[in-house]
Amino acid sequence: MTTLAYTVSDSRTMLRRNLKHQLRYPSMTLMLIGIPIVLLLVFVYVFGGQLGAGLGAHEGRSAYLDYVVPGLLLITVASAVQGTSIMVAMDMTGGIIDRFRTMAIARASVLTGHVLGSLIQTLAAIAVLIGVAFGLGFRSAAGPLAWLAAIGILALFAFALIWLAVALGLAAKSVETASNTPMILFLLLFVSSGFVSTATMPTGLRQFAEYQPLTPIADTVRGLLGGAATGDHAVAAIAWSIGIAVLAYLWAVRLYNRRRAAEPQ
Amino acid sequence: MKGVMTSQTTAPGIVACDVRKSFGDHLALDKVSLTAEEGTILALLGPNGAGKTTMVRILSTLIPADSGSVRIAGHDVVTDPDAVRAVIGVTGQFSAVDNLLTGAENLRLMADLRHLGREAGRRRVTELLEQFDLSDAADRLLSVYSGGMRRRLDLAMTLVGQPQVIFLDEPTTGLDPRSRLTMWQIIRELASAGVTILLTTQYLDEADQLADRIAVLDQGRIVAEGTPAELKSRVPGGHVRLQFADPGLLHSASELLPAAAPDQDQLALQVPADGTVDSLRDLLNELHEARISVEQFTIHTPDLDDVFFAVTGSHVTGQADEDSTPQGARQR
Numbered sequence: 001m002t003t004l005a006y007t008v009s010d011s012r013t014m015l016r017r018n019l020k021h022q023l024r025y026p027s028m029t030l031m032l033i034g035i036p037i038v039l040l041l042v043f044v045y046v047f048g049g050q051l052g053a054g055l056g057a058h059e060g061r062s063a064y065l066d067y068v069v070p071g072l073l074l075i076t077v078a079s080a081v082q083g084t085s086i087m088v089a090m091d092m093t094g095g096i097i098d099r100f101r102t103m104a105i106a107r108a109s110v111l112t113g114h115v116l117g118s119l120i121q122t123l124a125a126i127a128v129l130i131g132v133a134f135g136l137g138f139r140s141a142a143g144p145l146a147w148l149a150a151i152g153i154l155a156l157f158a159f160a161l162i163w164l165a166v167a168l169g170l171a172a173k174s175v176e177t178a179s180n181t182p183m184i185l186f187l188l189l190f191v192s193s194g195f196v197s198t199a200t201m202p203t204g205l206r207q208f209a210e211y212q213p214l215t216p217i218a219d220t221v222r223g224l225l226g227g228a229a230t231g232d233h234a235v236a237a238i239a240w241s242i243g244i245a246v247l248a249y250l251w252a253v254r255l256y257n258r259r260r261a262a263e264p265q
Numbered sequence: 266m267k268g269v270m271t272s273q274t275t276a277p278g279i280v281a282c283d284v285r286k287s288f289g290d291h292l293a294l295d296k297v298s299l300t301a302e303e304g305t306i307l308a309l310l311g312p313n314g315a316g317k318t319t320m321v322r323i324l325s326t327l328i329p330a331d332s333g334s335v336r337i338a339g340h341d342v343v344t345d346p347d348a349v350r351a352v353i354g355v356t357g358q359f360s361a362v363d364n365l366l367t368g369a370e371n372l373r374l375m376a377d378l379r380h381l382g383r384e385a386g387r388r389r390v391t392e393l394l395e396q397f398d399l400s401d402a403a404d405r406l407l408s409v410y411s412g413g414m415r416r417r418l419d420l421a422m423t424l425v426g427q428p429q430v431i432f433l434d435e436p437t438t439g440l441d442p443r444s445r446l447t448m449w450q451i452i453r454e455l456a457s458a459g460v461t462i463l464l465t466t467q468y469l470d471e472a473d474q475l476a477d478r479i480a481v482l483d484q485g486r487i488v489a490e491g492t493p494a495e496l497k498s499r500v501p502g503g504h505v506r507l508q509f510a511d512p513g514l515l516h517s518a519s520e521l522l523p524a525a526a527p528d529q530d531q532l533a534l535q536v537p538a539d540g541t542v543d544s545l546r547d548l549l550n551e552l553h554e555a556r557i558s559v560e561q562f563t564i565h566t567p568d569l570d571d572v573f574f575a576v577t578g579s580h581v582t583g584q585a586d587e588d589s590t591p592q593g594a595r596q597r
Contacts, residue, residue, distance in 0.1 A: 006380065013377040017363070024365040024406070099361035099422070102325045104350035105378045 007106035014113025021087060022121055032083045033125045036076040037132050043068050043195065044136060051196065062137050069133045070221035071194030074214060076129050077158045078185035080122040081165035088114055088169025089178030111256060115162050122158040126151070141227030150224040153237055157217050160245035161185065167252035194218045213240035278303045278430045278461025279324065284333035286319055293319045295485045296333070301463055301478070303338075303429075306456045308476035309465040310572070315482040317465035318358060321434045324463065325355045338429050338461075354428035358435045360415050361422070362407055368418050369394065369403040372425060379426035393421040397451070413444030420451065431455065433464040437471060449474060469572055473497070481576055489576040500567045500575045505548065507534045508561035518557050522548075538564070 022029045043051075044065050052060025055067060091097055091110070100110055130138075142150065165182055172178035191205060192198070192214035198206050209215055216236035223230035279301040286294040294316045301307035309317050322328045324335055326346040334341065340348040355361075363371050372393055376386030394400045397417040402410065410418065416436070423431060436452065437445040452475055456462055466472050472479045473493045481489040481496070489496060507525075509515045509532045518534050519527040525536040538544055545564075552559060 009380065010378060013374065016377075017366070017374055020370065021365045094364070095357060095359040095361035096363050098327060098357055099355065100378075101327055102350055102353060102355040103375075103378055103426075104347045 003106075007109065010106040010109035011112040011116070014109045015116045016113075018087070018113045018117025019120065022083075022117065028083055028086065029121065032079045032121075033076075033128055035079050036072050036125065036129050039075055040068070040072045040129065040132060040136070043072070054196075054200070065133070065136060065138050066140075066226065067222070068195060069130075069138055070218050070225060071189065071192075072129060072133075073126055073154055073221060074157070074189055074192075074194055074218055075186070076125045077122055077154065077161055078182065078189060080118065080125050080158070081161045081185070082179060082182040083121065084114060084118040084162050084165035085169035085172065085178040085182050086175060087118075088166050089172045089175045092170060093175060108253075111166055111252060114166055115159070118162045118165070119155070119158060122162070123151075123155060126154060126158075140225045142225045143227075146224045146227065150221050153217065153220050153224070153234070153241075156238065156241040156245075160241045160243075160248065163245050163248035163252055167248050167255060170252055170255040188212060188214055192218055193222075213237075213244065216240065277301060278305070278338055279307065279463055280334075280336045281320075281324060282334045284320070284323060284330045284335060286316075286323060286328075286330050293485050294323070294330070297482070297485070297487055298333075299463075299480055299487070301461050303461050304456065304459045305477040306452065306462045306464065306475050308472035308479045309463060309482055310467070310469065310472045310479050311465070311482035312467060312573075314484075316485040317482055318434055320482070321355070321357070321432050321463070321465060325353055325432050326350055327355075351426075352429045354423035354426065354431045356420050356423045356431070356433050356436060358438065360419050362415060362419055364407045367404050367406055368399050368410070368414075371407070371418060371422055375422045375425035381425070389425055393424060397421045398447075413440055413447070416440060416444065416448065417451075420448075424455075428460065430461045431463070433462065435465055435467065438467070469567065481572060483573065483576075489572070496572060496576075497567065500571045503538055503564065503566045505536045505538045505545065506561075506563045506565060507536065507552075507559050508532060508563075509534070510558070510560050514557055517555065518552065518559075521551065521555050521557065 044061060048061040048064040048068075050060075052062070052064030052067075055063045088111075091114075097110070140147070168181045169178045172181065189195075191201075191209050192212060193209065194214060198209040198215060201209055213236075216233045217240065219233040220230045220237040222228075223233060277300050279299060281297060281299040284294055284297045285292075297316070297320060299307065299309070299320075309320060311317050319328075323330045324337065324342070326342050326349050329343065334343075336342070337349045338352045340352070342349050363374065366374065369390060372390040373386065376389055379386075381389060391400075394403050397420070399414065399418060399421065402414060407415065407418070420433075420436070433452070437448050440448060449471070452462060452464065456475075456477075464471075464475065476493060479489075479491065479493055479496050480487050489499070507518065509518065512529070512532065515527055515529070515532050515534060519525055522534065522536055525534045527534050536548060538548065
C-alpha cells in the first residue's frame, strides 16, 4: 500500500472507533442531541409567544418558530462539538494515545477519526432537530437546492468548529476543562441574530453581534430556508467558516505535535 | 556499538549509547548505555524515579533523547522512527486500552492499525484471545475486566503485530501473585520465540526470574550490569537473624559462630546463610547442642535494597529519603 492508502485506511479505522465510542457512550450522545431540542421547545413555547409578537407577524409563535430554527441549528452544532472536545481530551489523557504513538500509523489519523466522527454525529443531530422542528409546525419555502445549500453551510461551519473543538480538547489539561470551554460558543450565539434580530439590541452590543461570525451564518441559513436572497451574508459565512477551520486546524496540529515532543512523563 | 549492522540476524535487538535526557534542570538520564541481544530479556532494575520509564519512552520513540543514539533492530529511533515503530510493541505502566470497546474490539483495532487484513486480522485476534485466556470475556466491555485481565489484554494488544522487540514497563506492578506468575510465563514464552524484551521492574526476584541480563539504574545512571548470577555474587547474600534474651547468650552464640556479626544493642546475631533447609538445620542443631536458646529467628533473602547497597554503597534513595528524588516529575 502507498502512504496515502495507509492514511485513508488508518483514518477509516479511527473513524470506526470514534463512531463506536458514540454508541457506547449514549448518555453523552443523547445529551448533545437532546439539549438543542429542549432549547427549541423552550424558545418556541415559553418565549415564542412574546418574541413572535415582536416580529410583527399575525401568528406570533409559528412565525418565531420559523425565525429561530436556524439559531437552534447553530446551537446543535455548538452542542455537538462539545462532545468532540470531551472525546479528544479523554483520548489524550488516557494511555491509549501513547500506544498509537508507538505504532507505525498515519499520524493524522487519530485527529481525522475524531473530526469525521464528529461531523457525522453533528449532521445526524441537525437532521433530528429539523425533524422535530417540522413536527412543531416549521415550514420552509426552500427548494431542494436551497436546502442542500443550507446543509452545506451548516456542515462547513460544523467542520470549522469541530477543528476548533479538537484544538480545545488538545489544549485542555483535563476532560472537565474540555467539556467547559466550548460553552463560550453558546454565549456567542445568544449575542447574534440567532434568536432575535440584532436591530433590537443596544448599539455596542449590536455592532458586536453584527460583526461576529455567527450572525452571517445564522442569516444565511435563515435566508436559504426562508426562500430569501442571502448574498453578502453567504460570502461572509463561508469566509468565516474557512478562516476558523484553517486557524483551528493549524492550532490543533501544532498542539498535537508539540505534546508528542515535549511531554515529560 | 553504533557501527553498521552487518546482517539482520546479528543485529542486537536494542542498542542504546550514551543516552542523556533532562527535564528542565533535572538530569533524568545520564549517559545510559544498554544492549539487548536478539531474543534475550534485559531487565532494567531500579527504584521509582530512577529514570526507567523515561528510558522506555526514549527507546520506544515517544520522546527524543537530548543526546546519544538508539537503534532498535538496526533502525535509528531519530532518523527512522516509523521503521522502529513497525517492529516494536510497548506495554506501558498505565493501561493503554480503549475503555469504550470490548476486548475483541480492542484487539481488532490493533489488527486494523497494523494492516493485517480482514482474514489474517480475525485469525490473530482469536489466537491472542485464546493465548491470553480472554476468549470468554472477548465481547464484554472493559469496564467489567479485572486488573489482571486488563494487563493481559494490554500485552495482547502489543503482540497483535508480532513485534520483534517488546518494551514492558513494570508489567507486573499492581498484579496479584497469580496474575504475576501468568505474566512471567507469557514473557518467558515470548523470549523463547525469539522476541527481544526489555522490561523494567522494581523487584530483584522478577529480574532474577526472567532476565538474561540485568542493568541496575539509579538516579539516571547505570550503576551495575551483568547476568543475574554476576549481580547476585556482588550482593552479600542472605542471612539469618537470631534474637537472644540476654547478653550472655548472645556472647556464647557469637563465640560458637565466629562468622556472624553480633549487634549488642539489639541482642541479635546476623549469621550469613544461603537459605537452604540443610544449612538452617545444621545451624539450629549447632545452637541446640550448645544449649543456647534463641528467642526469635528470621530469615532474610537479598532484595533490591541489598543490590543497591552492594553496588552503590547507599540504600535505595526513593525508600530511604522520599524528598531527595522528585519522582512525580519523572514518572507518573
